[in-house]
Amino acid sequence: MIRITDGRYIRHVYGIPVVADIFRATTNIVTMLMKGAKEVVPVDNVNAAYILQKQGYILFGENNLQPIEGFEHGNSPTETYGLNLEGAKIALKTTNGTQAIVSAGEGTLIGSFLNITSLARHLRNKEVHIFPANLRNGVSTEDNEFAYALTKKILEPGSNIDVNLQRARNGKGAVLLKQLHFERDIEFCLQLDVTEIIPVYKEGRIVKME
Secondary structure, X not given: OEEEOOOOOOOOOOOEEEEEOOOOHHHHHHHHHHOOOOEEEXXXXXXXXXXXXXXXXXXXXXXXXXXXXXXXXXXXXXXXXXXXXXXXXXXXEOOOHHHHHHHHOOOOEXXXXXXXXXXXXXXXXXXXXXXXOOEOXXXXXXXXXXXXXXXXXXXXXXXXXXXXXXXXXXXXXXXHHHHOOOHHHHHHHOOOOOOOOOEEEEOOEEEEOO
């Protein structure tokens, strides 16, 4: 069985949880691990991030798409892709995605279009609960379209998801990113099957599934 529940209202988790914040947190997490990061710790407040910074963690994040004072990097996967993060430990604070991951809890898988086929293959014939992170003030087209696309890929491996990508490209989240001149992030986040990495949330940190 596959369930889809608004990631702003996580009360119960059935089966394997998957969180999707396509623009941009979960895409950025996948990118961080692609670039060699050892672990990513999702935090729900900046003070927790600053404590980790003193322990050698690199801080990435944003608040309502704006930079956070004292953080080395924002939440742009395009920027992340240009970095050498081999062996790095990262703390990530975002507006919606990191909170959804923590709420979904232990064993949560991180979803993106970058790893959608690998993720679907792993989830086939299993009970799955997908949580689109959404926006604080409403639903997010790209997160929900990813949930529908992943469902298609789980049930029918050869499914065409072009319509889902197109809707994501034209949704409210894309409009917001364009207004802030993050057009490159839109196309980066909508790439298909760039990696087979599946990030998993274990004991408070996100690592590559072994």
